[in-house]
Amino acid sequence: MVFENRRPKARELIVIAVLAAIAVAGRAAFFMLPQFKPVVAIVIITGVCFGAESGFLVGAVAGFVSNFFFGQGPWTPWQMFCFGVIGFLAGILHKKGILKKTRLSLCVFGGLTTFFIYGGIINIGSLLIFTSHFSWKALLATYISGFWFDMVHAVATVVFLYFISQPMIEKLDRIKIKYGFLEIKNENS
Secondary structure (H helix, E strand, C coil): CHHHHCCCCHHHHHHHHHHHHHHHHHHHHCCCCCCCCCHHHHHHHHHHHHCHHHHHHHHHHHHHHHHHHHCCCCCHHHHHHHHHHHHHHHHHHHHCCCCCCCHHHHHHHHHHHHHHHHHHHHHHHHHHHHCCCCCHHHHHHHHHHHHHHHHHHHHHHHHHHHHHHHHHHHHHHHHHHHHCCCCCCCCCC
8 A cells, every 4th residue: 555655657667567577487487496486585675675665565476476387375375475574674674774785684684584584474374274273283393394495495595685686786776766766875785
């Protein structure tokens, strides 16, 4: 609602759609490696460059659209929410000056949020989808069985952020300046 209320221009929507498409293509390109996907990295970069709402939108759309290839199901809204929340959080923390556009800062943030936020929420979703009885033992078993999947996903996010964050941020900042999306403050932050 916040995104729509600020009435984004068509060119901003196009950039956001392209970023979502890149995230979808990245997820599809690495289909053969379970959990090793660049989606969270692209969502974080979007949040940092275009703000919290754009980060959430790219994450949610990427989760929804990529599942047309990977399979829709009751897990789709959980994935959309997880991707979106990480993008939203990246935008908020960057705006507050807590998350910097440095490679190290982005990699640490990406690894931690992918493991704890994405993994933490998606494991709860998995438990609620596949069992009718909630118990703390079942939740613990879900977290234990998902540990390596969450770890691979977090490592993948760090690897992708390490290699693509700086070139993508540089290009996206140039797009922002060229088309006047947002004011650019000292972006060495």
